Amino acid sequence: MIEVKNLTKSLPNGRKLLDGISFKVKKGEFVGILGPSGAGKTLTLRCLNGLLKPDSGSVIIKSENSQPLDICKIDKRELRRVRQKIGVIFQGYHLVKRLSALENVMIGRLGQISTWRSMFYGFTDAEAEEALKALDQVKMSQMAGMQTGSLSGGEMQRVSIARAIFQSPTLLLADEPISNLDPSNAKTIMKMIKPLSELMPVVGVFHQPEMTAKYCTRVIAIKEGKLIYDGDPKLSNKRLEEIYGEELELIEQQEHMIPVTAK
């Protein structure tokens, strides 16, 4: 479980980027964060795994067999240890382009093996097999040996999901995982992320309300650094207008590109 309390972050000139954001995510939940560009969605997500330190507030991670930990108040060493168990899927895939897909998946466990072992690429056969299984789960096992630089966007994102699966985290974060992808690839990715929420809490930043309505179990909306909505993923038009304001038109255009069948 992850609990975010009163997160604030401001620029040196006093402008508040995050203003008292609080929410909780439990295992089994797939939470989508929505909001106009520049609202502070990605900023919030980066606070969740310590890539960014908020000015005040806390991010408490509780897992079944360890003490609750506030990742805003721990030192670098401790942070590295916590990050071993936080999987992240990024918008830009964050893969090392000249390594193969399989090697990129193995990177997921780098934090968990000793520095000496990693210096000689010392993964065991069992680990390699497990990594291959993770690739198989995202239907990429036949491309395991290919350099990731030569893969397409959808394939790269699948490799990065495999990396997160192999990492076997207790929390999964996704930073606009489908924003660079075409509609059909985006759907595939969402379908692959969704079942992971049964194993761990999943928090993702999205730009597509239709997608979050379909796949997420809950939606949080952030606007101008403030949390303005937390609840059912199916949003009414009025609510959408409230969240996006003038940007709504752009979002609607996107929706025409993504045909969603109402259930």
Next chain:
Amino acid sequence: MPPKKFSFKRYRKFILPLIILLAVTEATAIVCGATFGKLSDGIFNGLAFLGNMYPPDWSAFPEMLEPALQSIIIAFLGTVFGTIISVVFALLAANNLANPWVRNITRVFIAIERSIPEIIILILLVAAFGLGAMPGVVALSIGCIGMLGKLLADIIEEIDPLMIEAIESVGGNKIQVIIFGVLPQIMPNLISYALFRFEINIRLSVLLGAVGAGGVGYELEYSFGMLQYHRAFTAVIIIIAMVFGTERLSYFLRKKVKTEGALT
């Protein structure tokens, strides 16, 4: 339109610098005693000298093969060790890996090293180690830092920060970032720069040989000293063949690295 008449005004910006350049050239030539008369004398003397050197003394060829091989080995070892040291310096000089203080100090050190000719390093090392291949290898290794250190540091700084963040976000430490994020990305450049440096080191190892690092450069120096010009000519031919050969080899390999990603 009628053809324009010649006007000094139009060509002023070319003629003026030209006159200044000629004046400066002439003045400096007079100061250091380089005249055209001396140049033509020199050319004739040189040609006559080359005529005296001909024909090469092929009987000395077999005994020069070993020094030639020694020169190549000095260059090879110097390049291998030099590249390894340069990678370390490059990592310390990249602003996306090292802290600003370390980076700036390393950058300054690299710049200073670049401005010191290898021959000066060798003379200092000969005083420390004595004559032989060892100071040659060390001098060439140190000589790599100035060039490779800077080029590689610049390449490391251009690495996509996302790849570094990827490894940091799973809890990887600095060493893991370097091994999984940085080295694979710079490998093609690293290899092609190292090959290019090997070409340079071959030429330098001949030069350093003449001042005490052994090898074929010493043979050349020695033959001239003993006035055995035919023997010296053989050494010259071997050196040219050696330099040309390694240059072609390195060019071929670099092209392979670039187009096929071979060796990486």
